[in-house]
Amino acid sequence: MPVEDGNFGDTEPVGEGVSELRFFFGPGYRIYYCKQGQRVVILLAGGDKSTQSKDIKLALQLAQDLEEEL
Incomplete structure (x- = not known):
């Protein structure tokens, strides 16, 4: 799988x-994901175009919660 090999393909930062x-x-x-260091990728949420906003x-809130706990 390309992501396993470090190739994230079509990505865009959302903030x-x-x-x-x-x-x-x-x-x-x-x-939606965030990285910690060079190796860890944390899946925060998923969906499709209809639920994008x-x-x-949700992903931004979960990333903030994760940062506060670490």
């Missing part, structure tokens, strides 16, 4: 260290 990984099939799937807000 506060969170990025969106886009897939161009089906309803436009998206995965709500999913980004």
Whole structure:
């Protein structure tokens, strides 16, 4: 899988260290993630184009919560 090899493909930052990984099939799937250091990627949320705004807000909140706990 390309992500396992460090190739994140089509990504866009959405703010506060969170990025969106886009897939161009089906309803436009998206995965929201953040990185810690060079190796750890934490999946925060996922969805499709129809729930994008709500999913980004959730991912940003979860990233902030994670940062506060670490």
